[in-house]
Amino acid sequence: MADLARRSGLTEHLIVGLQSGRDWVDRHSVLCSLAGGLHLDPLDLTGQPYPPHGEQHVTVRAAAWYLRDHVFQSGPRTPGHRQRGHGGLLSATEEVRNAQATGDERALALALPPLLAAADQSVSSEGGGRPEIVTARNFAYAAAAGLLRRLGYRDLAWSLLHRARPAAGDGQVVEVEEVRLLTSMGMLRAAVDRAEQHLAAAQSVALLCAAAFAHACAGQRLHAERRLDEAEGRTSGEADAAEVTVARTGSAMQCxxxxxxxxxxxxxxxxxxxxxxxxxxxxxxxxxxxxxxxxxxxxxxxxxxxxxxxxxxxxxxxxxxxxxxxxxxxxxxxxxxxxxxxxxxxx
The missing domain is CATH 1.25.40 (Serine Threonine Protein Phosphatase 5, Tetratricopeptide repeat)
Known part of the structure; x- marks a missing residue:
């Protein structure tokens, strides 16, 4: 018990409480510390990915397998979906944004395949290097990686994410998802370092919030608060304000x-x-x-x-x-x- 406490940085009292059922894990920082002390991946402690339960979960899991095929196929093509052109890319992007905002994982799972198809087609066609096309494709790959991360397919998420090409003006969506993915994997030091590296180039509200949460999980509350204050100063609309509020509250929870x-x-x-x-x-x-x-x-x-x-x-x-x-x-x-x-x- 003392050895696990030393390796994890958690108190013996907390570890005894977790083992006896008197306490529970409700903070990502504790989950990561416990997994590190046991030399396990946090997924090993959560049981992810979970067996499908219900029609909606089955649909989302099916999309995860589709995304797996997308990772391992040769070349940036997405078979099985009608080519939709630039207009289709914008329409599919909006569908995914709406699904993300409502937290509708089933709608997101259904919207991602056509978005990836349209994004890859637009990039490979003439004019694919236009900033708005690159931005849409980065958004598509970051959104797909985010879904895989939440489902527990983090290796696949990492592979998919690194098909994107971060670019100026895309809101740092790829960088944000990279920091979130490292944090979820329990690689808190790497998450903090990568966040700070990306922030040296640009400071989007979403990246500042992801950095703050990574700092909080790593026990660096003052750094987290500083990044949250910076994010709050950059908000421009209700979506940004909500992002900062949740990040501030989540960081407080970690502490x-x-x-x-x-x-x-x-x-x-x-x-x-x-x-x-x-x-x-x-x-x-x-x-x-x-x-x-x-x-x-x-x-x-x-x-x-x-x-x-x-x-x-x-x-x-x-x-x-x-x-x-x-x-x-x-x-x-x-x-x-x-x-x-x-x-x-x-x-």
């Missing part, structure tokens, strides 16, 4: 600042559904840490209602569900948790 997390929960009213779900999930974790189990159940259920598959495939949401089921004492909360367990596909 165990439960009260700061709860201060942000009312901001969900002005957010896109996916960001609302993120914030509600964080609030659920904070309420659980404060011993307010009924409120935690309420927030977790609200998060699932906003973006069901997006939340049910989140490993920390699933861990929180297990923790709440062991702690719920009132019948209403117990029934709601059992309903969610069925929806999540957990026993």
């Amino acid at each position: 165990g600042a439960w009260e700061q997390v709860l201060e942000q929960q009312e901001a969900t009213a002005a957010m896109p559904p996916a960001r609302r779900a993120d914030l509600l999930l964080l609030a659920a974790g904070a309420w659980a840490r404060c011993g307010q189990i009924s409120r935690a159940v309420d927030r977790l259920a609200a998060a699932e209602k906003k973006a069901a598959l997006y939340i049910s495939l989140d490993p920390l949401a699933r861990e929180l569900l297990h923790a709440l089921r062991a702690r719920a004492r009132d019948a209403t909360s117990a029934r709601e948790l059992e309903r969610m367990a069925g929806s999540f596909g957990v026993k």
